Amino acid sequence: MGDRSRTTGIDAYPRLFAQMARDLLSQESVEDILESITALAVTTVEGCEEAGVLLVNRNDHTFSTPAATSDLVRESDRAQFECDEGPCLDAARHQQSFYVEDMANETRWPLYRPRAIELGVGSMMGFELFTYKGALGALDLYSSRPRAFDEHSREIGWVFASHAAVAVAASQREATLQEGYATRQEIGEAVGILMERHRLTSAAAFELLKKASMNTNTKLREIARRITRSGEKPG
Incomplete structure (x- = not known):
């Protein structure tokens, strides 16, 4: 995982989120919105190196990764679903956020943890994103470094996910x-x-x-x- 250039500075965030809301709502499809969400997360949230969106279908219990910045994200989603546990999967299922400070010392997901470490995950966050027509969603943020996300990163990630959820919901209502x-x-x-x-x-x-x-x-x-x-x- 490699770090990318990002927007920094507290004063920049109100303007950034206003622009982000406009950009997301201007996308032509839900798929485009999800791709924009992951790309913006990497450049917005301090410590974030990779990002993805995980969707879980409540009706047939299948999952998909419609947007991801790397194969690591897709492999992590697959591992969580095969283990039937993980911070992103639980964020989608239980509609709440999870933060892993140091994957090497994590105890909540014993089956997923060794596979995440093998993938090179040091720390990660999972934010509930939206629910729609039987689908649950989570925004997943990854870093190769332990303790990569501070309190400010977690707050920005939550606000980011909230903005993204509104854009996705609006797009889906329009599609319906x-x-x-x-x-x-x-x-x-x-x-x-x-x-x-x-x-x-x-x-x-x-x-x-x-x-x-x-x-x-x-x-x-x-x-x-x-x-x-x-x-x-x-x-």
């Missing part, structure tokens, strides 16, 4: 609204096609869509999409 609008459009088009080609009322056409959806256990949007492509009644 856009998806809902697209769904209504496709259903409306399908209803129009059925009305025109099969001389149905709008109510009858919509009931036909709902019946096909229930009978085939297929989402209404997918049934509508098939009709807009074929023009045929749903089977």
Whole structure:
């Protein structure tokens, strides 16, 4: 892990966080936001050498690392999930923050600790990031040095994660609204096609869509999409 140039100075933080909020909200997708979060964390939080975002799916108990500044972060996430313990995994699951001052002397995660040491982790922090549609998230900050994060670093990391969570939540809400609008459009088009080609009322056409959806256990949007492509009644 190598240290990178970073923004320093107490007076710079209010301006930095204001700019960060604007930058995160300007990203076009959640994926872009997560990539920006990890890059900004390395250049913002004193002591941070690597950063990543860990997501845990509560429904199927799987995990992913959608953003990371190095393979070390991905390997650390994998180790935590295989051991079913670790500061970042617990931050996501329990929605609270964890700080490891010196990994060599850590006792809370006995299975994960030796694997983290093998990866070269000296100290680390895990901040709960957000929960959304069954997904739990954590922002993970790493250093190769023990005691790399002082109290100020931990405070800045927490504020950073809070700003990031707001940006992610806003982006996801917008994506949900856009998806809902697209769904209504496709259903409306399908209803129009059925009305025109099969001389149905709008109510009858919509009931036909709902019946096909229930009978085939297929989402209404997918049934509508098939009709807009074929023009045929749903089977």
